[in-house]
Amino acid sequence: MTNPHAGKPCIICVAITGSLPTKENNPAVPITISEQVESTHEAFEAGASIAHCHVRDDEGKPTSDPDRFARLKEGLEKHCPGLIVQLSTGGRSGAGQARGGMLPLRPDMASLTTGSNNFPTRVYENPPDLIDWLAAEMAKYDVKPELECFDLSHIIKAQEMQQKGQIKGTPYVQFVMGVKNAMPADRDVFDYYIRTVHRLFGPDAPWCAAGIGPQQIVLNDWAVASGGHARTGLEDNVRLDRDRLAPSNAALVRRVVEICNRYDRPVASWREARDILGLRQPAG
Numbered sequence: 636m637t638n639p640h641a642g643k644p645c646i647i648c649v650a651i652t653g654s655l656p657t658k659e660n661n662p663a664v665p666i667t668i669s670e671q672v673e674s675t676h677e678a679f680e681a682g683a684s685i686a687h688c689h690v691r692d693d694e695g696k697p698t699s700d701p702d703r704f705a706r707l708k709e710g711l712e713k714h715c716p717g718l719i720v721q722l723s724t725g726g727r728s729g730a731g732q733a734r735g736g737m738l739p740l741r742p743d744m745a746s747l748t749t750g751s752n753n754f755p756t757r758v759y760e761n762p763p764d765l766i767d768w769l770a771a772e773m774a775k776y777d778v779k780p781e782l783e784c785f786d787l788s789h790i791i792k793a794q795e796m797q798q799k800g801q802i803k804g805t806p807y808v809q810f811v812m813g814v815k816n817a818m819p820a821d822r823d824v825f826d827y828y829i830r831t832v833h834r835l836f837g838p839d840a841p842w843c844a845a846g847i848g849p850q851q852i853v854l855n856d857w858a859v860a861s862g863g864h865a866r867t868g869l870e871d872n873v874r875l876d877r878d879r880l881a882p883s884n885a886a887l888v889r890r891v892v893e894i895c896n897r898y899d900r901p902v903a904s905w906r907e908a909r910d911i912l913g914l915r916q917p918a919g
């Protein structure tokens with residue numbers, strides 16, 4: 636055992652669709668609800684225990700429509716029992732409080748970005764009053780936030796929210812790196828992020844990392860080697876490598892499973908993932 640984190644289960648999150656990728660980018664991107672359920676099922680069988688979900692309208696454009704989210708959640712719960720369903724409140728699919736209109740569905744988790752930053756062609760706006768409102772809705776409906784941290788200040792903000800009681804339990808932070816015009820995949824910053832999470836939330840606080848495009852596999856490797864949890868999926872990256880498109884979300888999950896094997900990290904089952912994150916276990 637060469638890795639100090641050997642033996643520690645690694646949660647794999649699969650971000651199946653996102654707001655941006657199209658069938659033209661990669662025909663494997665699941666767009667309709669039935670495609671999403673099928674793609675997630677295959678990824679779940681490959682080892683993913685969290686599905687991070689966006690929904691699209693009939694034209695394939697991102698939407699925050701709670702009815703679509705309800706149908707997706709229902710399909711996933713039926714076909715992938717135990718899977719942790721995480722719904723996105725990201726800003727590309729709606730504006731203002733519409734971004735949280737699906738929270739009364741009481742998914743296990745929802746994403747919550749705790750600050751603003753630049754995206755490739757626009758500002759990713761997360762004003763303080765909207766962050767507070769989304770956090771309050773999540774608390775009200777017993778939805779655990781995954782804190783999408785595109786910057787150091789977003790991690791610090793998460794601590795402030797925890798101290799004020801806006802976030803219950805240990806915050807689950809995800810470092811997002813490699814978005815153009817936001818924080819790149821910088822190893823020194825990554826290591827400092829980990830130190831900051833441990834300083835603010837304790838040495839056992841779980842954390843996760845996501846890299847965009849070619850940085851996906853880089854962040855997968857860094858996270859697994861450093862004792863964190865890993866996010867993959869077609870939302871963040873549609874390629875296996877420079878020459879090949881990823882044939883499915885499951886193929887990207889299997890790529891993380893291989894990295895886990897390399898570092899002697901067992902892949903967390905959905906039950907283990909729920910324990911690590913302090914989520915309810917399904918009835919029965």
Ligand SMILES: [Zn+2]
Nearest residue numbers: 653723725870
């Ligand atoms: Zn997303």
